Amino acid sequence: MxxxxxxxxxxxxxxxxxxxxxxxxxxxxxxxxxxxxxxxxxxxxxxxxxxxxxxxxxxxxxxxxxxxxxxxxxxxxxxxxxxxxxxxxxxxxxxxxxxxxxxxxxxxxxxxxxxxxxxxxxxDSTGGADGGQSTIGHVPLTSRQKLLILALAEPALRREGAGISEIPSSSEAAARLGWTSTRFNRKLDNVCEKFDRIGVQGMRGGQGRNAVNRKARLVEYAVSSRLVTKDDLALLDAPQGDAEDDDEV
Structure with a gap:
């Protein structure tokens, strides 16, 4: 090979x-x-x-x-x-x-x-149908895990090219999804734990790492690795089902 x-x-x-x-x-x-x-x-x-x-x-x-x-x-x-x-x-x-x-x-x-x-x-991206991105980009996400990431990454994805964007607060992202803050924070914990298990740094809490830092790292990783793209933003406005816990880790 x-x-x-x-x-x-x-x-x-x-x-x-x-x-x-x-x-x-x-x-x-x-x-x-x-x-x-x-x-x-x-x-x-x-x-x-x-x-x-x-x-x-x-x-x-x-x-x-x-x-x-x-x-x-x-x-x-x-x-x-x-x-x-x-x-x-x-x-x-x-x-x-x-x-x-x-x-x-x-x-x-x-x-x-x-x-x-x-x-x-x-x-060389000719080695496979996924353009050589499977090592970084292939992280299994449920629909609601992806929605959570999109709600946080929306300003960055809507930005045209390089520049500056703001990361929404947890309450703002929860409101964007129509979730309670409790539900959003529980699912954020699940998503960050999933990424931590595959070796993505900065996903765990601890000394010097508050919620803003963890959300920022999640957005940075998801956007830079093309895990979510601008084309996915339409999912935020699509009708959502009533399933509550389909994305637990």
């Missing part, structure tokens, strides 16, 4: 796209993303680090580094077939033709893309 990742080593020029604007990092100096820096995302959001991410070229290869202290980012290739969690202090090489970066600071989710000319690696 051939390796689905094909190497093409060579020099790369990259551009960063955010909300319709393009930025070109310089090879000889770091490019900072955050509340301030070369890409200033939102200078009013105090949950966002002043300098959160750094893009730099080292020994001929571009790297994305998390230089923040608290926030994490979800990093995927253009197909959603590669999905990584970039924790504080971690870094990843930028080897794909298009890399999507999604993260949340407070109630706000940000997304930007990094385009590479002459990428070092490409994903």
């Amino acid at each position: 051939s390796d689905p990742i094909r190497g093409e080593v060579g020099s790369m020029d990259i551009t960063v796209e955010f909300a319709g604007e393009y930025f070109t990092p310089k090879p000889d100096e770091p490019f900072y993303v955050g509340r301030q820096g070369d890409l200033e995302l939102d200078d009013d959001n105090l949950f966002l680090h002043r300098h959160f991410l750094e893009i730099s070229r080292i020994d001929g290869l571009w790297w994305l580094s998390n230089i923040g202290a608290r926030l994490t980012a979800t990093v995927t290739d253009s197909t959603g077939g590669v999905n990584a969690w970039l924790a504080p202090g971690a870094r990843l090489p930028l080897v794909f033709e298009m890399t999507t970066v999604v993260f949340t600071a407070g109630p706000t989710t940000y997304e930007f893309t990094i385009h590479s000319q002459g990428p070092a690696l490409r994903i």
